[in-house]
Amino acid sequence: MDSLNPAEQRELSSRMEKKQMKEFMTMYSKLVQRCFDDCVNDFTTKSLISREEGCVMRCVDKYLKGSERLGSRFQEQNAAMQAGQLPGR
Amino acid sequence: MDSLNPAEQRELSSRMEKKQMKEFMTMYSKLVQRCFDDCVNDFTTKSLISREEGCVMRCVDKYLKGSERLGSRFQEQNAAMQAGQLPGR
Amino acid sequence: MDSLNPAEQRELSSRMEKKQMKEFMTMYSKLVQRCFDDCVNDFTTKSLISREEGCVMRCVDKYLKGSERLGSRFQEQNAAMQAGQLPGR
Amino acid sequence: MSFLFGGKPQLSSAEKIDAALTEVEMVSDMFNRLSQSCLKKCIPADYREGDLNKGESVCLDRCVAKFFEVNVKVSEKMQGEAAMRQGGAAGAGGMFGM
Amino acid sequence: MSFLFGGKPQLSSAEKIDAALTEVEMVSDMFNRLSQSCLKKCIPADYREGDLNKGESVCLDRCVAKFFEVNVKVSEKMQGEAAMRQGGAAGAGGMFGM
Amino acid sequence: MSFLFGGKPQLSSAEKIDAALTEVEMVSDMFNRLSQSCLKKCIPADYREGDLNKGESVCLDRCVAKFFEVNVKVSEKMQGEAAMRQGGAAGAGGMFGM
Numbered sequence: 190m191d192s193l194n195p196a197e198q199r200e201l202s203s204r205m206e207k208k209q210m211k212e213f214m215t216m217y218s219k220l221v222q223r224c225f226d227d228c229v230n231d232f233t234t235k236s237l238i239s240r241e242e243g244c245v246m247r248c249v250d251k252y253l254k255g256s257e258r259l260g261s262r263f264q265e266q267n268a269a270m271q272a273g274q275l276p277g278r
Numbered sequence: 279m280d281s282l283n284p285a286e287q288r289e290l291s292s293r294m295e296k297k298q299m300k301e302f303m304t305m306y307s308k309l310v311q312r313c314f315d316d317c318v319n320d321f322t323t324k325s326l327i328s329r330e331e332g333c334v335m336r337c338v339d340k341y342l343k344g345s346e347r348l349g350s351r352f353q354e355q356n357a358a359m360q361a362g363q364l365p366g367r
Numbered sequence: 368m369d370s371l372n373p374a375e376q377r378e379l380s381s382r383m384e385k386k387q388m389k390e391f392m393t394m395y396s397k398l399v400q401r402c403f404d405d406c407v408n409d410f411t412t413k414s415l416i417s418r419e420e421g422c423v424m425r426c427v428d429k430y431l432k433g434s435e436r437l438g439s440r441f442q443e444q445n446a447a448m449q450a451g452q453l454p455g456r
Numbered sequence: 457m458s459f460l461f462g463g464k465p466q467l468s469s470a471e472k473i474d475a476a477l478t479e480v481e482m483v484s485d486m487f488n489r490l491s492q493s494c495l496k497k498c499i500p501a502d503y504r505e506g507d508l509n510k511g512e513s514v515c516l517d518r519c520v521a522k523f524f525e526v527n528v529k530v531s532e533k534m535q536g537e538a539a540m541r542q543g544g545a546a547g548a549g550g551m552f553g554m
Numbered sequence: 555m556s557f558l559f560g561g562k563p564q565l566s567s568a569e570k571i572d573a574a575l576t577e578v579e580m581v582s583d584m585f586n587r588l589s590q591s592c593l594k595k596c597i598p599a600d601y602r603e604g605d606l607n608k609g610e611s612v613c614l615d616r617c618v619a620k621f622f623e624v625n626v627k628v629s630e631k632m633q634g635e636a637a638m639r640q641g642g643a644a645g646a647g648g649m650f651g652m
Numbered sequence: 653m654s655f656l657f658g659g660k661p662q663l664s665s666a667e668k669i670d671a672a673l674t675e676v677e678m679v680s681d682m683f684n685r686l687s688q689s690c691l692k693k694c695i696p697a698d699y700r701e702g703d704l705n706k707g708e709s710v711c712l713d714r715c716v717a718k719f720f721e722v723n724v725k726v727s728e729k730m731q732g733e734a735a736m737r738q739g740g741a742a743g744a745g746g747m748f749g750m
Contacts, residue, residue, distance in 0.1 A: 192668070193668060193669070193672070197665050197668060200669055201672055201673070204669065204673060205673070205676065208673070208676070208677070210478070211478070214478075214481075214482050214485070215485065217530075217534070218482070218485050218486050219489075220530060221486075221489070221523075221526055221530050222489040222490075222492075222493055225493055225523055227697040228526075228699070230497065232497070232498065232514070232519055232522075234518070235517075235518050235522075236522070236525060237525045237526070242529065244699050245526055245529055245530065246529070246533060247700070247701060247702040249530055249533055249534070249702075250702030250703070251699055251702055251708075252691065252695075254702075254703065254704050255691050255694070255695055255708070255712060256687060258704065258709060258712050258713070259686065259687050259690055259712055259716060262712070263683055263716055266720045270720065270724075281472070282472060282476070283469075285469070286469050290473050290476055293473065293477060294480065296572070297477070297480070297481070300576070300579075303580050304583065306628075307580070307583050307584050308587075310584070310587070310625050310628050311587040311588075311591055313624060313628065314620070314621055314624045316501040316503070318621075318624065319595065321595070321612070321616045321620075323616070324615075324619050324620075325620070325623060326623045330620075333502075333503050334628065335631060336503040336504070336505060336506040338506075338631055338632070339507070340499060340503055340506055340508060341495065341499075343506075343508050344494075344495050344498070344499055344508060344512070344516060345491060345495070347508065347513060347517070348491050348494055348495070348520060351517055351520040352487055352490065352520055355521065355524045370570070371570055371571070372567075375567050378567075378571055379571050379574055379575070383575070383578065385670070386575070386582075388674070389674070389677075392674075393681065396678070396681050396682050396685055397685075398726060399685070399719075399726050400686075400688075402726065403689055403718070403719055404689055405599040405601070406722075407718050407719075410693070410694065410714045410715055410718075413713075413714050413717050413718075414717070414721060415718055415721045419718075420725065422600075423725055425601040425602070426601045427726055427729055427730070428604030429597060429601055429603075429604055429605070429606060429610075430593065430597075432606045433592075433596070433597055433610070436606065436611065436615070437588065437592055437593070437614055437618060440614070440615055440618040440619075441585055441588065441618055444619065444622045445581070448622065448626075
């Protein structure tokens with residue numbers, strides 16, 4: 190990892206950027222699907238009813254906050270694990 | 279999108295074709311899995327019993343028809359959204 | 368398939384190796400997720416309790432054995448199908 | 457989604473093709489998720505007949521409409537929040553238009 | 555699945571390798587789905603012991619056999635329909651053989 | 653995970669970049685699975701409010717800790733078995749460290 194030369198670094202960053210773009214897209218479409226699945230279950234109407242819409246908004250809110258929290262904890266644990274299990278690195 | 283030159287167009291079509299091939303394969307294996315999951319739950323026999331086989335056939339029928347219908351509606355909605363939200367395009 | 372020249376064979380093996388590496392990684396992370404999902408459901412504690420840990424260990428054991436068995440049966444069936452449906456090949 | 461890529465000047469061929477493929481992929485990912493959800497919500501798992509009946513057909517149509525509506529709402533909400541974080545004004549229209 | 559690719563004359567190296575990889579990918583996708591379904595159907599989630607017991611082992615074996623059978627049935631059905639649409643005769647054998 | 657790739661001498665540029673990307677992918681796959689599991693386990697699907705409440709927050713924190721612990725246990729177990737098969741001693745530490 191540490192031995193990449195500048196050209197390799199650039200190639201890596203460019204491919205990482207593409208990957209992150211895709212990850213973000215997937216995260217977004219998963220969020221849409223999850224909130225749709227959990228909030229929309231009435232197909233006697235053609236448009237969202239207000240209860241469904243409110244549920245979707247709160248669902249998005251809660252998932253974004255939850256994911257952010259998970260991300261922070263994940264990084265802490267990951268850092269702790271690297272430090273603990275691979276001393277001297 | 280609109281500014282691809284002919285060589286780029288060819289490259290794009292060729293990669294799109296590969297993608298569609300893969301999509302079709304995935305669609306197929308998902309269909310097998312779904313109909314298996316919904317129709318086959320008896321493992322006291324080694325071969326499909328006739329109830330299971332009938333269920334699988336109807337399942338495939340229904341899913342193909344359902345997917346076709348979803349595809350048409352999706353395209354309509356997509357076209358409407360593009361027209362409505364991006365006027366002048 | 369059978370008509371690959373040596374250079375093509377090498378390229379194919381190298382790409383197959385990468386694929387297998389990825390497959391193994393995915394298999395591993397699926398296993399972690401599955402055993403976590405099935406065994407860990409108590410979040411009143413911060414560390415695994417002994418019941419959870421035992422469950423995870425047996426879960427891993429059982430899944431590895433199950434997957435191995437499935438792999439053998441799959442190959443047998445696959446071989447039988449190729450032989451039966453494509454005579455003369 | 458061409459707005460995402462349209463702004464940049466002078467993309468290389470490879471970049472333009474990648475952008476086009478990413479766009480297609482995203483639409484197809486959305487369709488796959490919509491299909492998974494709507495088939496599950498509208499088609500009971502007993503398969504009494506192979507044809508779609510009237511109720512299932514209507515359910516699928518409405519399911520697509522509602523899925524799109526949810527997509528627009530979520531997209532607007534996320535754009536609004538992104539704009540707030542940047543201190544700018546929320547953009548109109550759906551950033552994540554399918 | 556080589557029939558899918560075998561018909562075309564003069565494939566380039568890249569195409570031949572892609573075709574081989576696609577074939578491997580498809581078999582492995584099928585195996586992953588089969589595993590997911592059969593482990594779920596045959597192994598109860600309580601994990602009382604680490605070994606497979608007799609009932610679980612037999613269930614897994616039959617599950618594989620039935621999954622293959624379903625694969626063949628679905629493949630034949632789809633080929634039959636494809637052939638009908640083209641006005642031709644349905645081909646024998648499984649187009650989607652794993 | 654650099655141990656997986658660090659041992660080989662003289663990797664080409666393409667190989668080094670692939671190895672780095674594989675490492676990133678694996679961490680991100682693990683995070684995606686952890687998220688899926690923990691959001692499901694800790695957040696009830698009724699969404700009465702948009703904020704995380706105290707109970708949900710604590711649950712998420714513990715869920716991450718337990719997921720890591722399971723990862724370490726599974727990794728140690730698999731390494732132990734791999735070592736047994738090779739007749740060698742089980743290595744300490746997590747081969748599959750995230």
